[in-house]
Amino acid sequence: MKTQNTRTREILKILRARYPDVKTQLRHKTPFQLLVATILSAQCTDRQVNAATEKLFRHFKTPEDFSGADTAALENLIKSTGFYRNKAANIKNCARQIVERFDGQVPDNLEDLVSLAGVGRKTANIVLGAVFGIPGMVVDTHVARISVRLGLTGNKDPEKIEKDLMKIITEEDWNDFSLRLIFFGRQICRAKNPDCENCFLSHLCPAKKENGK
DNA sequence: CTCCCGATAT
DNA sequence: ATATCAGGAG
Structure with a gap:
């Protein structure tokens, strides 16, 4: 009630x-790619994010790819989205955590999602809704x-x-x-x-x- | 609370 | 020049 x-x-x-x-405007092929795109969307338009990820996801696709990425290369690919040093470090750490703690799979609950580097409640709720169909207020x-x-x-x-x-x-x-x-x-x-x-x-x-x- | 930061509109 | 953009970490 x-x-x-x-x-x-x-x-x-x-x-x-x-x-x-309604559905997310952040282009992605996998749950993990949506997670990355959403981290990139902080203080940045979705248009800028999509422009960056189009190239980014050609170089790196999986959590394994990102966790082993060269930091400078990653920073360059996402530079246009702003906060690129923080975002690059967060994405890399987030990817490693997913590989090490979640068997390479994006977690399906809020608590585990917000435990990841660079993932707060807003990002977590985007992913919960779009990927798992779990109610979340973004x-x-x-x-x-x-x-x-x-x-x-x-x-x-x-x-x-x-x-x-x-x-x-x-x-x-x-x-x-x-x-x-x-x-x-x-x-x-x-x-x-x-x-x-x-x-x-x-x-x-x-x-x-x-x-x- | 501050810092991170490039692209775009006004 | 300034405000704002799918925020989060320290």
Whole structure:
């Protein structure tokens, strides 16, 4: 039983109608490749990530490939995604941990996923949803920003927002809801110039910009 | 809390 | 010039 009010239900309904079939935009062939792409997606557009992984996955495919990769070569391949030194080290360590501790397979639960280098709750929940179909609330920069604007949470800490959203949204919708907010955040409810004029949720939004801003 | 960091839009 | 982008680690 969820404690969602009429307004929340309406928001969910409209988002579902606008974005019926959501799926990750991060291109990948295997669960591990999605994990790598998601690590790369920190503070970077999915477009940049896909451009980088197209070349990256030609050189390295499996956890074994990545764990044995030359660090400088790896850094060069992902440089355009930013934070490339941290990301390269994390991906390499993550790959080794998967080989050594999980028999080369991406773990199918939150606890094991977040134990991997460079993998936090956001990344873990992406993988859980896309690979294993396990419900997870993905709180990234878009979800956090929009949840605050729509008044779905009073918190700013991503983990608290995650818990707030899990309370008002039914489990089977967690993954899709997250992805819908991400698409909505890119198109309409942008960080910089939110397009309130053309927003299909503005009549339900406490943060709506009035005419003449 | 700070640091990591290149690409892109405004 | 500045803000922002599918964040996470120390």
